[in-house]
Amino acid sequence: MDKNEFTKIYQAYFEPLCLYAFRFFPEEGEATEIVQEVMLRIWEKRNTLPPVQSIEKYLYRSVYNGCVNRLEKLKVQNKYINYSRVRLLEIELENFDDTFYQWEIREKIDNEVKKFTPQVKKIFEMRYLDSMKYKEIANELGISERTVETHLQKATKTLREKLRKLFQ
Structure with missing residues:
Protein backbone atom coordinates (compact mmCIF):
# COMPACT_ATOMS: atom_id res chain seq x y z
CA MET A 1 0.00 0.00 0.00
CA ASP A 2 1.48 3.33 -0.97
CA LYS A 3 0.88 6.78 0.49
CA ASN A 4 -1.81 7.72 -2.06
CA GLU A 5 -3.82 4.55 -1.40
CA PHE A 6 -3.61 5.07 2.33
CA THR A 7 -4.68 8.72 2.01
CA LYS A 8 -7.74 7.68 -0.02
CA ILE A 9 -8.68 5.05 2.58
CA TYR A 10 -8.13 7.52 5.40
CA GLN A 11 -10.26 10.22 3.79
CA ALA A 12 -13.04 7.83 2.84
CA TYR A 13 -13.33 5.97 6.16
CA PHE A 14 -12.07 8.23 8.94
CA GLU A 15 -15.39 9.99 9.67
CA PRO A 16 -17.64 6.91 9.35
CA LEU A 17 -15.26 4.97 11.62
CA CYS A 18 -15.33 7.80 14.18
CA LEU A 19 -19.13 7.71 14.14
CA TYR A 20 -18.99 3.95 14.67
CA ALA A 21 -16.53 4.30 17.57
CA PHE A 22 -18.70 7.08 18.97
CA ARG A 23 -21.35 4.41 19.73
CA PHE A 24 -18.97 2.93 22.29
CA PHE A 25 -17.39 6.17 23.46
CA PRO A 26 -19.72 9.16 23.42
CA GLU A 27 -16.75 11.44 24.12
CA GLU A 28 -15.52 12.47 20.71
CA GLY A 29 -11.87 12.47 21.79
CA GLU A 30 -11.86 8.78 22.77
CA ALA A 31 -13.59 7.69 19.55
CA THR A 32 -11.26 9.78 17.37
CA GLU A 33 -8.20 8.53 19.21
CA ILE A 34 -9.17 4.89 18.68
CA VAL A 35 -9.70 5.43 14.94
CA GLN A 36 -6.40 7.30 14.67
CA GLU A 37 -4.63 4.41 16.44
CA VAL A 38 -6.17 1.93 13.99
CA MET A 39 -5.14 4.04 11.01
CA LEU A 40 -1.62 4.45 12.41
CA ARG A 41 -1.27 0.69 12.91
CA ILE A 42 -2.43 0.07 9.35
CA TRP A 43 0.10 2.57 8.01
CA GLU A 44 2.93 1.13 10.12
CA LYS A 45 2.09 -2.46 9.10
CA ARG A 46 1.17 -1.67 5.49
CA ASN A 47 3.89 -3.90 4.12
CA THR A 48 3.10 -6.88 6.37
CA LEU A 49 -0.71 -6.80 6.37
CA PRO A 50 -2.27 -9.95 4.93
CA PRO A 51 -4.50 -9.45 1.91
CA VAL A 52 -8.10 -8.73 2.84
CA GLN A 53 -11.26 -9.25 0.83
CA SER A 54 -12.92 -6.08 2.11
CA ILE A 55 -10.95 -3.13 3.48
CA GLU A 56 -14.19 -1.73 4.89
CA LYS A 57 -14.90 -4.85 6.97
CA TYR A 58 -11.26 -4.94 8.09
CA LEU A 59 -11.36 -1.31 9.22
CA TYR A 60 -14.64 -1.69 11.09
CA ARG A 61 -13.45 -4.88 12.77
CA SER A 62 -10.18 -3.15 13.75
CA VAL A 63 -12.06 -0.19 15.24
CA TYR A 64 -14.42 -2.58 17.03
CA ASN A 65 -11.43 -4.45 18.52
CA GLY A 66 -9.81 -1.15 19.48
CA CYS A 67 -13.01 -0.08 21.27
CA VAL A 68 -13.27 -3.39 23.11
CA ASN A 69 -9.62 -3.17 24.16
CA ARG A 70 -10.09 0.41 25.37
CA LEU A 71 -13.22 -0.57 27.32
CA GLU A 72 -11.34 -3.44 28.99
CA LYS A 73 -8.47 -1.12 29.86
CA LEU A 74 -10.87 1.44 31.33
CA LYS A 75 -12.67 -1.29 33.22
CA VAL A 76 -9.40 -2.40 34.84
CA GLN A 77 -8.39 1.20 35.57
CA ASN A 78 -11.79 2.01 37.09
CA LYS A 79 -11.71 -1.18 39.12
CA TYR A 80 -8.33 -0.17 40.53
CA ILE A 81 -9.44 3.43 41.08
CA ASN A 82 -12.67 2.32 42.76
CA TYR A 83 -10.78 -0.26 44.83
CA SER A 84 -8.34 2.44 45.93
CA ARG A 85 -11.18 4.80 46.86
CA VAL A 86 -13.02 2.10 48.76
CA ARG A 87 -9.85 1.03 50.58
CA LEU A 88 -9.07 4.62 51.58
CA LEU A 89 -12.60 5.01 52.91
CA GLU A 90 -12.28 1.75 54.80
CA ILE A 91 -9.03 2.92 56.38
CA GLU A 92 -10.59 6.25 57.34
CA LEU A 93 -13.60 4.47 58.83
CA GLU A 94 -11.40 2.01 60.71
CA ASN A 95 -9.42 4.87 62.19
CA PHE A 96 -12.60 6.77 62.99
CA ASP A 97 -14.11 3.71 64.65
CA ASP A 98 -10.96 3.07 66.67
CA THR A 99 -10.76 6.67 67.81
CA PHE A 100 -14.46 6.89 68.50
CA TYR A 101 -14.66 3.63 70.39
CA GLN A 102 -11.49 4.33 72.37
CA TRP A 103 -12.96 7.63 73.41
CA GLU A 104 -16.33 6.04 74.18
CA ILE A 105 -14.77 3.17 76.16
CA ARG A 106 -12.55 5.58 78.05
CA GLU A 107 -15.59 7.68 78.94
CA LYS A 108 -17.52 4.60 80.15
CA ILE A 109 -14.57 3.46 82.26
CA ASP A 110 -14.20 6.90 83.80
CA ASN A 111 -17.92 6.99 84.65
CA GLU A 112 -17.73 3.57 86.31
CA VAL A 113 -14.55 4.43 88.22
CA LYS A 114 -16.32 7.49 89.64
CA LYS A 115 -18.85 5.11 91.20
CA PHE A 116 -16.18 3.22 93.13
CA THR A 117 -15.67 3.89 96.83
CA PRO A 118 -12.96 6.49 97.48
CA GLN A 119 -10.41 3.88 98.56
CA VAL A 120 -11.06 1.53 95.60
CA LYS A 121 -10.96 4.51 93.22
CA LYS A 122 -7.63 5.65 94.69
CA ILE A 123 -6.12 2.14 94.42
CA PHE A 124 -7.41 1.73 90.85
CA GLU A 125 -5.94 5.08 89.76
CA MET A 126 -2.62 4.39 91.45
CA ARG A 127 -2.34 1.03 89.70
CA TYR A 128 -3.62 1.88 86.22
CA LEU A 129 -2.94 5.59 85.85
CA ASP A 130 0.26 5.88 87.86
CA SER A 131 1.46 2.33 87.00
CA MET A 132 2.38 1.61 90.61
CA LYS A 133 3.01 -1.94 91.85
CA TYR A 134 0.82 -3.59 94.49
CA LYS A 135 3.58 -3.27 97.09
CA GLU A 136 4.05 0.45 96.42
CA ILE A 137 0.31 1.09 96.70
CA ALA A 138 0.10 -0.92 99.93
CA ASN A 139 3.04 0.99 101.47
CA GLU A 140 1.66 4.38 100.48
CA LEU A 141 -1.86 3.69 101.76
CA GLY A 142 -0.77 1.68 104.80
CA ILE A 143 -2.72 -1.45 103.84
CA SER A 144 -1.70 -5.01 102.94
CA GLU A 145 -0.84 -6.09 99.42
CA ARG A 146 -3.64 -8.63 99.68
CA THR A 147 -6.16 -5.80 100.32
CA VAL A 148 -4.85 -3.94 97.24
CA GLU A 149 -5.18 -7.10 95.18
CA THR A 150 -8.73 -7.77 96.41
CA HIS A 151 -9.89 -4.20 95.68
CA LEU A 152 -8.38 -4.29 92.18
CA GLN A 153 -9.94 -7.68 91.42
CA LYS A 154 -13.37 -6.40 92.42
CA ALA A 155 -12.90 -3.15 90.49
CA THR A 156 -11.78 -4.85 87.27
CA LYS A 157 -14.53 -7.47 87.55
CA THR A 158 -17.12 -4.71 87.94
CA LEU A 159 -15.71 -2.83 84.95
CA GLN A 168 -23.45 -6.21 73.57
Whole structure:
Protein backbone atom coordinates (compact mmCIF):
# COMPACT_ATOMS: atom_id res chain seq x y z
CA MET A 1 0.00 0.00 0.00
CA ASP A 2 1.48 3.33 -0.97
CA LYS A 3 0.88 6.78 0.49
CA ASN A 4 -1.81 7.72 -2.06
CA GLU A 5 -3.82 4.55 -1.40
CA PHE A 6 -3.61 5.07 2.33
CA THR A 7 -4.68 8.72 2.01
CA LYS A 8 -7.74 7.68 -0.02
CA ILE A 9 -8.68 5.05 2.58
CA TYR A 10 -8.13 7.52 5.40
CA GLN A 11 -10.26 10.22 3.79
CA ALA A 12 -13.04 7.83 2.84
CA TYR A 13 -13.33 5.97 6.16
CA PHE A 14 -12.07 8.23 8.94
CA GLU A 15 -15.39 9.99 9.67
CA PRO A 16 -17.64 6.91 9.35
CA LEU A 17 -15.26 4.97 11.62
CA CYS A 18 -15.33 7.80 14.18
CA LEU A 19 -19.13 7.71 14.14
CA TYR A 20 -18.99 3.95 14.67
CA ALA A 21 -16.53 4.30 17.57
CA PHE A 22 -18.70 7.08 18.97
CA ARG A 23 -21.35 4.41 19.73
CA PHE A 24 -18.97 2.93 22.29
CA PHE A 25 -17.39 6.17 23.46
CA PRO A 26 -19.72 9.16 23.42
CA GLU A 27 -16.75 11.44 24.12
CA GLU A 28 -15.52 12.47 20.71
CA GLY A 29 -11.87 12.47 21.79
CA GLU A 30 -11.86 8.78 22.77
CA ALA A 31 -13.59 7.69 19.55
CA THR A 32 -11.26 9.78 17.37
CA GLU A 33 -8.20 8.53 19.21
CA ILE A 34 -9.17 4.89 18.68
CA VAL A 35 -9.70 5.43 14.94
CA GLN A 36 -6.40 7.30 14.67
CA GLU A 37 -4.63 4.41 16.44
CA VAL A 38 -6.17 1.93 13.99
CA MET A 39 -5.14 4.04 11.01
CA LEU A 40 -1.62 4.45 12.41
CA ARG A 41 -1.27 0.69 12.91
CA ILE A 42 -2.43 0.07 9.35
CA TRP A 43 0.10 2.57 8.01
CA GLU A 44 2.93 1.13 10.12
CA LYS A 45 2.09 -2.46 9.10
CA ARG A 46 1.17 -1.67 5.49
CA ASN A 47 3.89 -3.90 4.12
CA THR A 48 3.10 -6.88 6.37
CA LEU A 49 -0.71 -6.80 6.37
CA PRO A 50 -2.27 -9.95 4.93
CA PRO A 51 -4.50 -9.45 1.91
CA VAL A 52 -8.10 -8.73 2.84
CA GLN A 53 -11.26 -9.25 0.83
CA SER A 54 -12.92 -6.08 2.11
CA ILE A 55 -10.95 -3.13 3.48
CA GLU A 56 -14.19 -1.73 4.89
CA LYS A 57 -14.90 -4.85 6.97
CA TYR A 58 -11.26 -4.94 8.09
CA LEU A 59 -11.36 -1.31 9.22
CA TYR A 60 -14.64 -1.69 11.09
CA ARG A 61 -13.45 -4.88 12.77
CA SER A 62 -10.18 -3.15 13.75
CA VAL A 63 -12.06 -0.19 15.24
CA TYR A 64 -14.42 -2.58 17.03
CA ASN A 65 -11.43 -4.45 18.52
CA GLY A 66 -9.81 -1.15 19.48
CA CYS A 67 -13.01 -0.08 21.27
CA VAL A 68 -13.27 -3.39 23.11
CA ASN A 69 -9.62 -3.17 24.16
CA ARG A 70 -10.09 0.41 25.37
CA LEU A 71 -13.22 -0.57 27.32
CA GLU A 72 -11.34 -3.44 28.99
CA LYS A 73 -8.47 -1.12 29.86
CA LEU A 74 -10.87 1.44 31.33
CA LYS A 75 -12.67 -1.29 33.22
CA VAL A 76 -9.40 -2.40 34.84
CA GLN A 77 -8.39 1.20 35.57
CA ASN A 78 -11.79 2.01 37.09
CA LYS A 79 -11.71 -1.18 39.12
CA TYR A 80 -8.33 -0.17 40.53
CA ILE A 81 -9.44 3.43 41.08
CA ASN A 82 -12.67 2.32 42.76
CA TYR A 83 -10.78 -0.26 44.83
CA SER A 84 -8.34 2.44 45.93
CA ARG A 85 -11.18 4.80 46.86
CA VAL A 86 -13.02 2.10 48.76
CA ARG A 87 -9.85 1.03 50.58
CA LEU A 88 -9.07 4.62 51.58
CA LEU A 89 -12.60 5.01 52.91
CA GLU A 90 -12.28 1.75 54.80
CA ILE A 91 -9.03 2.92 56.38
CA GLU A 92 -10.59 6.25 57.34
CA LEU A 93 -13.60 4.47 58.83
CA GLU A 94 -11.40 2.01 60.71
CA ASN A 95 -9.42 4.87 62.19
CA PHE A 96 -12.60 6.77 62.99
CA ASP A 97 -14.11 3.71 64.65
CA ASP A 98 -10.96 3.07 66.67
CA THR A 99 -10.76 6.67 67.81
CA PHE A 100 -14.46 6.89 68.50
CA TYR A 101 -14.66 3.63 70.39
CA GLN A 102 -11.49 4.33 72.37
CA TRP A 103 -12.96 7.63 73.41
CA GLU A 104 -16.33 6.04 74.18
CA ILE A 105 -14.77 3.17 76.16
CA ARG A 106 -12.55 5.58 78.05
CA GLU A 107 -15.59 7.68 78.94
CA LYS A 108 -17.52 4.60 80.15
CA ILE A 109 -14.57 3.46 82.26
CA ASP A 110 -14.20 6.90 83.80
CA ASN A 111 -17.92 6.99 84.65
CA GLU A 112 -17.73 3.57 86.31
CA VAL A 113 -14.55 4.43 88.22
CA LYS A 114 -16.32 7.49 89.64
CA LYS A 115 -18.85 5.11 91.20
CA PHE A 116 -16.18 3.22 93.13
CA THR A 117 -15.67 3.89 96.83
CA PRO A 118 -12.96 6.49 97.48
CA GLN A 119 -10.41 3.88 98.56
CA VAL A 120 -11.06 1.53 95.60
CA LYS A 121 -10.96 4.51 93.22
CA LYS A 122 -7.63 5.65 94.69
CA ILE A 123 -6.12 2.14 94.42
CA PHE A 124 -7.41 1.73 90.85
CA GLU A 125 -5.94 5.08 89.76
CA MET A 126 -2.62 4.39 91.45
CA ARG A 127 -2.34 1.03 89.70
CA TYR A 128 -3.62 1.88 86.22
CA LEU A 129 -2.94 5.59 85.85
CA ASP A 130 0.26 5.88 87.86
CA SER A 131 1.46 2.33 87.00
CA MET A 132 2.38 1.61 90.61
CA LYS A 133 3.01 -1.94 91.85
CA TYR A 134 0.82 -3.59 94.49
CA LYS A 135 3.58 -3.27 97.09
CA GLU A 136 4.05 0.45 96.42
CA ILE A 137 0.31 1.09 96.70
CA ALA A 138 0.10 -0.92 99.93
CA ASN A 139 3.04 0.99 101.47
CA GLU A 140 1.66 4.38 100.48
CA LEU A 141 -1.86 3.69 101.76
CA GLY A 142 -0.77 1.68 104.80
CA ILE A 143 -2.72 -1.45 103.84
CA SER A 144 -1.70 -5.01 102.94
CA GLU A 145 -0.84 -6.09 99.42
CA ARG A 146 -3.64 -8.63 99.68
CA THR A 147 -6.16 -5.80 100.32
CA VAL A 148 -4.85 -3.94 97.24
CA GLU A 149 -5.18 -7.10 95.18
CA THR A 150 -8.73 -7.77 96.41
CA HIS A 151 -9.89 -4.20 95.68
CA LEU A 152 -8.38 -4.29 92.18
CA GLN A 153 -9.94 -7.68 91.42
CA LYS A 154 -13.37 -6.40 92.42
CA ALA A 155 -12.90 -3.15 90.49
CA THR A 156 -11.78 -4.85 87.27
CA LYS A 157 -14.53 -7.47 87.55
CA THR A 158 -17.12 -4.71 87.94
CA LEU A 159 -15.71 -2.83 84.95
CA ARG A 160 -15.68 -5.94 82.75
CA GLU A 161 -19.31 -6.68 83.57
CA LYS A 162 -20.44 -3.09 82.94
CA LEU A 163 -18.55 -2.82 79.67
CA ARG A 164 -19.77 -6.22 78.47
CA LYS A 165 -23.37 -5.05 79.04
CA LEU A 166 -22.77 -1.73 77.31
CA PHE A 167 -21.24 -3.19 74.14
CA GLN A 168 -23.45 -6.21 73.57
